[in-house]
Amino acid sequence: MLRTKTPRARGGRARRSPAAASAVKARPAAAEGRSPSGELSMQLEHVSLASFLSDRRPSGAPVAGRTPFEALLEEEEGEERESSRGGPTPPLVQAPQPLQPQASPMDADEPMEEKDCCILSQDFFCTPDYITPEIPQVAYDSDDDKENIPCPKSPEKSANPRSKRYRADCSPKGLDSREFSFDLQITPVQFDSLTRDDSEEEKSMEPVLQKRGGYVSQSAVALRCRVMPPPCVKNPYLNKDPCIDDDVYGGRQCNSAGFSPSIGGNGLSRYRTDFHEVEKIGYGNFSVVFKVLNRIDGCLYAVKRSIKQLHNDGERRQAVKEVQAMAALGSHENIVRYFTSWFENEQLYIQMELCDCCLSTNQKQPLKCGEALELLYQICKGLDFMHECGIAHLDVKPDNIYARSGIYKLGDFGCATLINRGLPIEDGDSRYMPPEMLNDKYEHLDKVDIFSLGAAVYELIRGTPLPESGTQFTSIREGKISLLPGCPMQFQSLIKSMMDPDPVRRPSAREILRHPAFEKLHKVPAKKS
Numbered sequence: 001m002l003r004t005k006t007p008r009a010r011g012g013r014a015r016r017s018p019a020a021a022s023a024v025k026a027r028p029a030a031a032e033g034r035s036p037s038g039e040l041s042m043q044l045e046h047v048s049l050a051s052f053l054s055d056r057r058p059s060g061a062p063v064a065g066r067t068p069f070e071a072l073l074e075e076e077e078g079e080e081r082e083s084s085r086g087g088p089t090p091p092l093v094q095a096p097q098p099l100q101p102q103a104s105p106m107d108a109d110e111p112m113e114e115k116d117c118c119i120l121s122q123d124f125f126c127t128p129d130y131i132t133p134e135i136p137q138v139a140y141d142s143d144d145d146k147e148n149i150p151c152p153k154s155p156e157k158s159a160n161p162r163s164k165r166y167r168a169d170c171s172p173k174g175l176d177s178r179e180f181s182f183d184l185q186i187t188p189v190q191f192d193s194l195t196r197d198d199s200e201e202e203k204s205m206e207p208v209l210q211k212r213g214g215y216v217s218q219s220a221v222a223l224r225c226r227v228m229p230p231p232c233v234k235n236p237y238l239n240k241d242p243c244i245d246d247d248v249y250g251g252r253q254c255n256s257a258g259f260s261p262s263i264g265g266n267g268l269s270r271y272r273t274d275f276h277e278v279e280k281i282g283y284g285n286f287s288v289v290f291k292v293l294n295r296i297d298g299c300l301y302a303v304k305r306s307i308k309q310l311h312n313d314g315e316r317r318q319a320v321k322e323v324q325a326m327a328a329l330g331s332h333e334n335i336v337r338y339f340t341s342w343f344e345n346e347q348l349y350i351q352m353e354l355c356d357c358c359l360s361t362n363q364k365q366p367l368k369c370g371e372a373l374e375l376l377y378q379i380c381k382g383l384d385f386m387h388e389c390g391i392a393h394l395d396v397k398p399d400n401i402y403a404r405s406g407i408y409k410l411g412d413f414g415c416a417t418l419i420n421r422g423l424p425i426e427d428g429d430s431r432y433m434p435p436e437m438l439n440d441k442y443e444h445l446d447k448v449d450i451f452s453l454g455a456a457v458y459e460l461i462r463g464t465p466l467p468e469s470g471t472q473f474t475s476i477r478e479g480k481i482s483l484l485p486g487c488p489m490q491f492q493s494l495i496k497s498m499m500d501p502d503p504v505r506r507p508s509a510r511e512i513l514r515h516p517a518f519e520k521l522h523k524v525p526a527k528k529s
């Protein structure tokens, strides 16, 4: 039964056209009197041999060139034709029709008879290159156990069952995608961060990634990502450098960041694949934020997307500082939790904890003193944690303070920097900015956050927006602040000390947490002697 297992025969059955199907139906009449299984075997023998011979010998080729094996087969064919002369259409004439190579795998969707299913279903799971091999069966001629030859390229037996998914999306997430497509996706690709000349391996990839009119097939990008993934990005906010070889970051000469800005274009959206968008919940100067449902874990998240497309590495580096700061901080109850981030169509996406509201949008009424105390205490815990990690926020304000189930959280780390001034410093919102920042003095960046938090609480209790400039703006920075109605003097003096013009005299976040103003609120940790 060697011939019934030929890939050609199986491919032909799965890909047959309707005309070929009717030809197969005609055969039982021709083979009347045989058992059904014997009849099927006989048909398949004819099918596979005819196909095999027609492939190997063009029609009209001189008979003299045939092998003794072919000659013997042709003699048998001739005998069969003789015996069936005058009867119904001989099966050998009909047999080649199901083997038309132009049929596509999708033909398997055509209605089929129940008796065909066992053969067709096997064909459906074979890859096209298995169905139409270039060297049919000949490679196995010397093998004794020909019945047990494994399907060489069947996905079922492939060493890498994910190989098809790489084509759809080469991102790590794409590898886990549950869907895959037969379509070849085409997407515009920017190569400014992908093209480097620092490795031999990469040079060998160049022909694969040739631009054609500004477009490169997604499968070429996928291939590149498989063979040469982008280098990792160093996180400057981490206290300790993880002991990882420099090559992982692209080597010393590599000036390119490890971003793949084009992954996700043209229907290969990770955002769309992983999340269902519920609604838009906010926007800032740089980003738009959506409430989304994760399709796999069923939980709600906030996904922040940069408004602008980030065309070059400089812009991308700047944007990822926010996620690097969040990732380096890790998890804290009073900091908006970060989950993951990715680039898609040259925009940065940040998946984070979904909060109920931020204080600026929620605050219709002035904040009561007790609530303000609670808010101050909780955000100070977040700041203390951050400052201990060596990171300053630099944009503390009601807009960036969120609430979730009664817990206050600090968010939006777009201006976050290192307290030791190891990174560039970006100004936050001027309404909450201390005087030293206006004078470009950056010696105490942690105290910048203390001034901003004091100013934010002051504004929330008063219920009127702080000025952006003018005399009131200046007098606040000289330490002249109005009384806060209904608040204990102890609390008022704490706010005043937080907004001291001299950063050295402002208390640290840890000192604030130990302030007697919170005694009734929380048990104050015992002072070290």
Ligand SMILES: Nc1ncnc2c1ncn2[C@@H]1O[C@H](COP(=O)(O)OP(=O)(O)OP(=O)(O)O)[C@@H](O)[C@H]1O
Pocket: 281, 282, 283, 284, 285, 286, 287, 288, 289, 302, 304, 336, 352, 353, 354, 355, 356, 357, 358, 361, 399, 400, 402, 411, 412, 414
């Ligand atoms: N985690 C979140 N949960 C709920 N809403 C959020 C979340 N993050 C952001 N938002 C909403 O989206 C708005 C914009 O977010 P964010 O301030 O982070 O964007 P941005 O462009 O960095 O803003 P900015 O102009 O302040 O720099 C917020 O004011 C808030 O209303």
Ligand SMILES: [Mg+2]
Pocket: 284, 399, 400, 412
């Ligand atoms: Mg913001």
